[in-house]
Amino acid sequence: MSPRNNTKFKNNSNNKRKTSFSGAREQTQCRFCRRGIDYVDYKDIETMSKLLTNRGKIYSRKRSGNCASCQRKAKRAIKRARFMALLPFTA
Numbered sequence: 001m002s003p004r005n006n007t008k009f010k011n012n013s014n015n016k017r018k019t020s021f022s023g024a025r026e027q028t029q030c031r032f033c034r035r036g037i038d039y040v041d042y043k044d045i046e047t048m049s050k051l052l053t054n055r056g057k058i059y060s061r062k063r064s065g066n067c068a069s070c071q072r073k074a075k076r077a078i079k080r081a082r083f084m085a086l087l088p089f090t091a
Helices: 031-035 045-050 068-083
Strands: none
Touching: 031 068, 045 068
């Protein structure tokens, strides 16, 4: 059986990728970079609770809008606040 007769190798028009770019997305900074915060304080419970779901999980970087370095700082601060019993581990 040759590859041309096999349906696996047929070139379907449905498999084409979208090549056009819809538009330029505006670059936004994360909430900590906008304020110029270098150290994310674990005692700031209001800010830390905005980064958690109602079940106590940490929002992803994409969902929270943080940059990578600030997300790592926030993760560390949330874990410290949990250890100090300022935030819950689970809800």
